[in-house]
Amino acid sequence: MSRVNPGAYRAASARTIQNEPxxxxxxxxxxxxxxxxxxxxFGQIDSERWRDWARDVKTHxxxxxxxxxxxxxxxxxxxxxxxxxAESADDALRVLADVVARHDIRSAVKGKSMLTEELGVxxxxxQLGVRVRETDLGEYIIQLLGExxxxxxxxxxxxxxxxxxxxxxxxxxxxxxxxxETLAAAARDALRQDFxxxxxxxxxxxxxxxxxxxxxxxxxxxxxxxxxxLPRVHVAFVGIEKIVPRLEDLSGLLQLTARAATGQPIGNxxxxxxxxxxxxxxxxxxxxxxxxxxxxxxxxxxxxxxxxALRCVRCGACLNICPVYRQTGGHAYGWTYSGPIGAIIAxxxxxxxxxxxxxxxxxxxxxxVDVCPVRIPIPDLLLHWRxxxxxxxxxxxxxxxxxxxxxxxxxxxxxxxxxxxLLRWTPWSAAGRSLxxxxxxxxxxxxxxxSQKSFRRLWExxxx
Amino acid sequence: MTMRVxxxxxxxxDQFFAEACADAVRLLRHLGVDVDFPERQTxxxxxxxxxxxxxxxxxxxxxxLSVFEDAEYVVLPxxxxxxxxxxxxxxxSDEGPALDLGKRTFELSQFLVHVLNVETLGRGLSxxxxxxxxxxxxxxxxxxxxxxxxxxxxxxxxVVPWEADKECCGFGGLFSAKLPEVSxxxxxxxxxxxxxxxxVTSGDGGCLLQLSGxxxxxxxxxxxxxxPFRHIASxxxxxxx
Ligand code: SF4
Numbered sequence: 289m290s291r292v293n294p295g296a297y298r299a300a301s302a303r304t305i306q307n308e309p310x311x312x313x314x315x316x317x318x319x320x321x322x323x324x325x326x327x328x329x330f331g332q333i334d335s336e337r338w339r340d341w342a343r344d345v346k347t348h349x350x351x352x353x354x355x356x357x358x359x360x361x362x363x364x365x366x367x368x369x370x371x372x373x374a375e376s377a378d379d380a381l382r383v384l385a386d387v388v389a390r391h392d393i394r395s396a397v398k399g400k401s402m403l404t405e406e407l408g409v410x411x412x413x414x415q416l417g418v419r420v421r422e423t424d425l426g427e428y429i430i431q432l433l434g435e436x437x438x439x440x441x442x443x444x445x446x447x448x449x450x451x452x453x454x455x456x457x458x459x460x461x462x463x464x465x466x467x468x469e470t471l472a473a474a475a476r477d478a479l480r481q482d483f484x485x486x487x488x489x490x491x492x493x494x495x496x497x498x499x500x501x502x503x504x505x506x507x508x509x510x511x512x513x514x515x516x517x518l519p520r521v522h523v524a525f526v527g528i529e530k531i532v533p534r535l536e537d538l539s540g541l542l543q544l545t546a547r548a549a550t551g552q553p554i555g556n557x558x559x560x561x562x563x564x565x566x567x568x569x570x571x572x573x574x575x576x577x578x579x580x581x582x583x584x585x586x587x588x589x590x591x592x593x594x595x596x597a598l599r600c601v602r603c604g605a606c607l608n609i610c611p612v613y614r615q616t617g618g619h620a621y622g623w624t625y626s627g628p629i630g631a632i633i634a635x636x637x638x639x640x641x642x643x644x645x646x647x648x649x650x651x652x653x654x655x656x657v658d659v660c661p662v663r664i665p666i667p668d669l670l671l672h673w674r675x676x677x678x679x680x681x682x683x684x685x686x687x688x689x690x691x692x693x694x695x696x697x698x699x700x701x702x703x704x705x706x707x708x709x710l711l712r713w714t715p716w717s718a719a720g721r722s723l724x725x726x727x728x729x730x731x732x733x734x735x736x737x738x739s740q741k742s743f744r745r746l747w748e749x750x751x752x
Numbered sequence: 753m754t755m756r757v758x759x760x761x762x763x764x765x766d767q768f769f770a771e772a773c774a775d776a777v778r779l780l781r782h783l784g785v786d787v788d789f790p791e792r793q794t795x796x797x798x799x800x801x802x803x804x805x806x807x808x809x810x811x812x813x814x815x816x817l818s819v820f821e822d823a824e825y826v827v828l829p830x831x832x833x834x835x836x837x838x839x840x841x842x843x844x845s846d847e848g849p850a851l852d853l854g855k856r857t858f859e860l861s862q863f864l865v866h867v868l869n870v871e872t873l874g875r876g877l878s879x880x881x882x883x884x885x886x887x888x889x890x891x892x893x894x895x896x897x898x899x900x901x902x903x904x905x906x907x908x909x910x911v912v913p914w915e916a917d918k919e920c921c922g923f924g925g926l927f928s929a930k931l932p933e934v935s936x937x938x939x940x941x942x943x944x945x946x947x948x949x950x951x952v953t954s955g956d957g958g959c960l961l962q963l964s965g966x967x968x969x970x971x972x973x974x975x976x977x978x979x980p981f982r983h984i985a986s987x988x989x990x991x992x993x
Contacts, residue, residue, distance in 0.1 A: 302933035312937065611920045615937040649931060651924025651938070652802055653888035674804025683804075686928075691800050695808040698763075698794040699815050708767050728929030732936035733965030739770035743761045747789045751774045 293622040294634055294646045301620040309448045315438070315617040318445040319608040325551025326659065332553075336392045338544050343663040345541065346599035349498075349532050350589065356498040356531045356634060357580060363501025367563030369576040377407045380581050384409065384523060387577060388416050390399065391521055397479075399505065399512030400424035401492025402440055402602060403525045403581060406624040407491065420490075421482040423511035425475055432459055438618035438626065438672055441549050441604035446617040450639075479511070489519040489573065493526035494601070497535040502562050504538050506546060506555035513557050522573040524561065528580050529589075529598040535560075541601065548603035548661040588636030593672040597632045599662040606656035606666060612649055621646060626635075630658045632669040640676055647673035686724040711738045754786045757863075758823035760920060761815075762833045762957070763795040765983070769957045772983030773987055776829050777861055779989045783868055788852065792819045798836040801844070803926045810844040817841070817849055822960055825867065826857045829985045831890020831955045834859040839893045860985055861900040876993030878908030881949040884984075885942070885963065886918045887956035900955060900984055907991025916945040923962035939966035951980040953987045 293300075304311050361371045374380035387393065396418050400403065410431075413420040422431040426444040430437060432455055437443030444452075452471055456462045460474045491512055495504040503524050505512050516522045532541065538560075546552045565572030589595045607613045607627030611624045618626030625633055631650060634643035647670050651721055677683055697704045714726075721727045729736075741749075757780055761773045780787050797812030816837070820826045828834045837857045841850035864870040882904055890896040901911050922928060922938025939962055954960055955962065964981040973980050 298931055298933070301931065305933050305937045316941070514962045611922070611938050612934055614941075628925050645930065648927065649934070651888070651922060651927045653887070653920035653921050653924070654892040655920070661827070671802070671804065675806050676804070676970040678804040678806070687803070688942070691803060691805050691808055694795070695797075695800060695811055696807075698797070698812045701792040701794055704763075704794045708763070711767050713952075725926065728932045729965075732932045732969065733939075734968035736768060736853065736961045736965055737935070738767050741770055743766045743773035744789075746770055746774050746789075747777075751777050 292638065292642070294638070294643050297620055297645055297649055300622060301616045304616040304620050306456050310448055310451075311617050312615055314448045315446050316614050318442060319614050322442070322550065322604070322608040323659070326548055326608065329547035329551040329553065333547070335547075338540065339661055339663050342541060342544050342601075342661055342674065345532060345537050345600060346601075348664050350529065350595065350598055353528065353531060354749060355725045356533055357528060359498040360496050360501050361580070362529060363499070364563065364578055367501050367650075368632065369501065369563040369578055372577060372579045374579050374581045374583070379582050380407050380525060380579050381409070381412045383577065383579050385416060387411070387521060387523055388418055389487070391487065391575075393418055393521070393536065395419040395421070395482070396419050396488040397423050397482055397486040397515045397519065398427075398490040399492070399507065399515040400427050400443065400527060401490070402437070402624055403527050403674070404490060406583065407525065407581070409525070418488070421479065421486070423479050423482070423515055424507070425472060425509060428475055428479065429455060431569060436619065436624070439604060439607055440602050440625070440627075440629075446619070451457070483514050483518050486515075486519045487521065488518070489515040489522045491516050491522065491524045493530055495525050495527050495532050495541060495577075496530045496540055497538055498531055498533050500562060502535055502538070502560050504532055504542065505559040505561070506542060506557075507559075508550075508552075508556040510557050513559050516561060517571050517573065520573055521575045521577070522561070523577045525579045525580060525581055527585060528582055529600075536738060544661045545601045545603050548601070548605040584637030590631060591636055593699045594632060594636050594669050596664050597629065597636065597669055599664055600629050600633070601662060602629075603661055605659040605661065609655045609659050610650075611653060612651065621649070628666045628670075629664075630670055631667055632664070632673065633702055634672045635676070640680065641682055644677060644682060645674075645678065684724070692726060705742065705744055708742055708744075754784065755824065756786045756788060756821055757825045757827050758788045758790050760793055760796070760820065760826050760828045760833070761789070762828055762830045765829050765957045765959075768961060769983045769985075772957070772985040773829055775983075775989035776827070776985035779873075780827070780993065781984065782992055783864070783870065784866070788823070790819050796833040796836045797844075798833055799925045801836065801840060802924070806844060813841050813845040813850070815843060817853055819883040820853060820856075821849075823856060823941055824855065825863065827863045828857070828938045829860050829955070829983060830858040830957060831887040831894055831896055832958060834862075834894035835889035840885070859894055859896055861903055861955055861988070862890075862894060864903060864988070865899040870903065873903060873907045873988060873991045874993035875908040877904060877987070880909045882909045882911050882953070882987070883914045883916075883947055883949045883952045884911055884917060885921060885952060885954035885959055887954055887959050888920050890955050891918060896955070900953075901989055904953070904991065907993070909987075909989065909991070912947045912949050914945065914947055916942050921959045921962050923958045925958065928962060935962070936966055939963055940970075942969065943967055946979065949979060951982050951987070953982050953984045955984045957983060
């Protein structure tokens with residue numbers, strides 16, 4: 289995996305905010321556009337009912353996960369695909385290494401996929417001596433930059449148009465002031481060579497329909513279609529939570545996901561892959577491998593509160609609306625999944641101690657509750673992990689003592705109001721800076737002014 | 753028979769917005785309500801609850817439940833604390849009494865519009881331009897949206913559109929101290945989009961402290977004064993005229 293360091297969130301977010309103001313501008317405007325499109329697209333359908341339906345379908349699939357996964361495996365095998373079960377990232381990468389060795393793979397093309405990012409597929413392929421090319425435009429940009437994606441749907445949204453102009457000028461020789469169309473055309477030309485040369489195509493999977501063994505992929509650029517049909521071999525990495533019972537369920541889920549993600553009624557391209565090409569077919573890979581990946585998902589499923597996060601369809605809508613995410617973009621979160629969804633699955637998938645402070649990277653404003661197409665109660669899950677952290681003793685001593693003392697006071701009204709009076713004696717600006725909680729406040733803001741007298745005093749004196 | 757209301761000042765407003773609490777009392781009395789201030793009240797428990805200290809929050813909830821056991825209505829100058837009681841008390845304390853208290857609990861502007869059926873207070877804000885900040889919990893937990901704006905406009909104020917009026921200010925209780933840089937950047941977004949108005953108002957003291965504190969910090973060394981930030985209780989009392 290490229291980098292897993294959520295623990296550095298505070299430092300990383302502060303650094304982005306202070307040193308890279310352009311990131312905040314790019315992320316802010318891109319996410320606001322995404323969200324405005326979502327609002328419009330949700331407005332065109334009875335989105336409340338669709339969301340109820342989608343929640344129920346995904347919940348049903350998750351509560352019968354084993355059954356549907358086995359059904360999907362059976363169908364895929366019958367369709368002529370190979371199916372692999374990967375408990376860990378290492379297992380998944382081993383499958384890939386076998387395919388590479390058996391087919392003597394030299395170069396690969398890859399469609400946008402967060403799971404392959406989570407698994408560290410690119411690094412692994414390079415270690416195996418395979419040249420791998422990201423073919424989604426945004427992914428291509430960040431691959432050239434050597435950066436991980438900063439958003440589930442728009443991997444390069446932290447970059448401005450000028451950033452891309454400079455990058456393409458250096459790598460592809462486009463004019464320094466090229467139009468976005470020219471830049472896209474230049475990328476397309478460069479990528480065409482990679483598509484033609486590749487003997488392996490790699491993809492993720494947005495959904496897996498059990499009844500037919502169908503891997504469904506949504507995209508806008510046609511690069512996934514090419515990556516999964518041109519090369520001889522196709523390997524699809526699919527998270528086990530992507531399962532849905534029936535092919536029929538896809539019709540609603542594909543539409544709702546597109547509306548939530550980009551505001552489109554449906555993605556420009558939807559590929560439904562059931563296996564290798566048949567004898568009658570001209571196009572398509574000779575061999576298809578579907579790797580069903582767990583990598584921490586069953587652990588999340590075992591958590592009786594946080595399992596709901598597995599309904600996620602990775603639409604990015606919660607990132608787009610999140611005022612915390614908007615300040616920094618995704619890199620500060622320190623692992624593949626950022627924003628609200630990243631903060632609620634990190635503790636389940638990485639372990640709580642490693643995931644902190646991500647569950648605290650939220651003001652609990654609740655904006656994400658209104659947008660999630662599968663109704664994941666994100667703030668409740670954040671609270672759940674915070675409670676878990678307290679229970680496991682993963683908080684600072686200062687905070688624990690502070691809150692316990694505060695609680696003890698709050699149960700004794702006389703002591704509470706006496707303590708309140710002390711606020712007027714607090715050395716707000718000077719000594720306060722070294723105190724744990726007050727210090728954090730004063731770092732970024734002027735000292736608050738307590739009222740001259742508390743309301744309690746005013747009340748006792750009589751209010752006119 | 754006069755209506756009786758117990759004011760839950762909330763720990764933050766008691767100390768930082770004492771005059772606004774007094775204005776809430778004046779406003780309610782002006783509207784013919786008998787206001788009581790149960791003296792044993794302290795904190796609703798929200799800071800502990802949001803930080804994950806469920807057991808501690810439960811103790812404060814139990815205390816608050818006992819304080820307001822007999823109140824006909826509980827009115828708070830805070831959407832956030834009202835939201836805590838309404839949405840979360842049933843999770844952390846006796847469900848029956850918690851739900852019952854929830855039904856009797858209102859944020860100030862919500863109480864004026866939905867219980868007292870106030871349409872207009874007076875014309876005391878004539879000629880004033882105002883920006884209203886929607887506290888997240890008032891908006892999303894209580895559904896308080898048009899109420900404060902209707903009351904402000906009804907009193908003659910011109911409520912100026914604000915692009916970021918429904919975005920979080922970045923307070924979030926301990927969040928503001930744990931992740932101060934992100935929290936401040938959130939406040940900056942609010943302040944950067946703030947229209948030119950006579951004052952900014954909101955129903956939550958926490959948000960007002962965050963926005964005014966950040967606004968003052970940004971002006972340090974720069975000329976000019978910051979836009980005043982006022983609690984809605986004071987704005988509405990002025991609205992009576
Ligand atoms: S949590 Fe919901 S809104 Fe966020 S990415 Fe997943 S499905 Fe989309």
